[in-house]
Amino acid sequence: MRLSRELNPKEEEIVAKRKEICRSAISKLLGKAVSPNKVPVVSITASGGGFRTMTAVAGIMQGLQGTGLLDCATYFASLSGSTWYLSNLFCPDLYSKDGKPDINQCAEYLKECCSQMGTKKFIANFLGYIHQLDERKNNGLCVSAVDLWGCYLASVFKLPEKTGTKTLSQQCCHVETAEWPFPLYTALNVQSNVAREKFHRNAFFFYISKQGSCLFFCTEWMEFTPFEYGFCTHRMSMKDDDLEGRKCKGVVCQERDEPDIGYMMGLWGSAMAVSLREALEFLKEDDHTLWDKVVALMVKFAEFVKIAELRPLAAALPNMLRGIAVDWMQSNANKVQADRVFTIISEQESDMKQFDALLFPSASSEFLLVPDKAKRVEDEEFMILTDAGIDFNDPIPPVIKPERRSDVIIVFDNSALSSQWVDPFQQLDLAAKWAKDHSVGEDAYKFPKIDHSKFDKDNIQECYVFEDEDDSECPIVVLFPLCNPKLKRDPDGDKPMPGQDEVNPFATCYGTFHLSAYKPEEFDALRSLCQSNVKRI
DSSP: OOOSSSOOOOOOOOHHHHHHHHHHHHHHHHOOOGGGGGGEEEEEEEOOOHHHHHHHHHHHHHHHHTTOOOGOOOEEEOHHHHHHHHHHHTOOOTTOOOSOOOOOHHHHHHHHHHHHHHHHHHHHHHHHHHHHHHHHTTTTTTOOHHHHHHHHHHHHTTTTHHSSSOOOOGGGHHHTOOOEEEEEEEEEEEHHHHHHGGGGGGGGHHHHHSSOOOOOEEEEEEESSSSEEEETOOOOEEGGGGSSSSSETEEEEEEOOOBBBBHHHHHGGGGGGHHHHHHHHHHHHHOOHHHHHHHHHHTTTTTTTTTGGGGOEEEEOTTTTOOOOOOOSTTTTTOOOOOHHHHHHTTSSSSSGGGHHSOOOGGGGGSSSTTTSSGGGGHHHHHEEOOOGGGGGOOOGGSSSSTTSSSSEEEEEEOOOOSSSSTHHHHHHHHHHHHHHHTHHHHBOOOOOOOOOOTTTTSSOSSSEEEOTTTTSSEEEEEESOTTTTTTTTTTSSSTTTTGGOOOOTSSSOOOTTOSSOOOHHHHHHHHHHHHHTOOO
């Protein structure tokens, strides 16, 4: 385990190289040279939203590249559906002729994949998915519906048969060139069996929790890079190839192979596993013989709690905190200085009783999972990980870590709204609250206040800017909503965009939990809309 407030040395090295690329790009845009010590850290974030978001990000990246803004960015943070785009971008042997990441070729490849996905593909490969799950279980790994979802995503993107980049850590060779913003993937470490009234961030949480009895209490954001994974707040991390190894006191005591990238995409976007429900229901009604085989196979998996309803939308990985006591709840009432925690952990104190007061202070009993009988996190064998969008749908936490020091955050929020006229600031509001709740002393997660008066449904803007004029260290946040009724014209001319008037990102075909294939024209319409929004700025 790496315990440090500093970035991973490899990330620092890549970011330093990327800084020179950013300096050149920013100088070109400004028309004047930028001093090496005044290059701002620009972070791009893309929200969750299933295949809709993945499609939108394909257009966003083309727009950013076309305007030169992509070369100005140091980081690209993703969540749920947007992690699928980044995962494919950094698997260039799927689509690229020269084996290097290419935005345009990646977009065309994803369009082809989206045109072939759906219920029929799921059913055709179902028994193969179950065989893969059986292998995981026989290897002593936990199995859940997330694994099934990961198998499906891997087949949609043709990962098993095509790619040589099979794991997250194998993306290193494409990231080390610093030709692209440094990728960040996100998930939540959660605790289960807590009434949903105890904790909720948004309506999305209620949607997921209502799917069944496996309810979540969201605790900590986690980040994944091609080099390591860890917590956004605790400054504890381990190598990616240790993900499924059994751990105790920060040391791997039983090694296992790193999970493949398909599994990780399933984990990062696990909320979308609920969309497999329609496929299973179709299977049950259409092919009783196959359904009987499915039911027989399901009996083998104790972790599949009522799998036909896909209730367990979380995955279990060996707990990296096992045997290590930390201030877990991260409330202002029980926050402690990281230095003290690091010192005690590094000395491997045998007596952990002194941590009890830090873990479960009486002043913060409302944050406990079971206030009268709290269970220590370090006693758990597994971490329960799920889609970060269950907390809030913009991956802000990793880019506002003090050590990354983002100066500008460009947020592409592709969240589902009831219409384009609804205030799109909700997710940023939740991010601002998260930043405030986790900031204590020098360990500050800075984020500007979100001013809702900026939104006027009669005058919707291409983007919105938020900043704290009294704090120069607080990042400037630029929000791009998904839908913009102003986008009726070609950004390179005055001609109307082909079919632009008919594009509706909130249509059923772009639904977050919609499993059916995208027609090529549907993919292109949404991709072009998002590309145009960026190019107009």
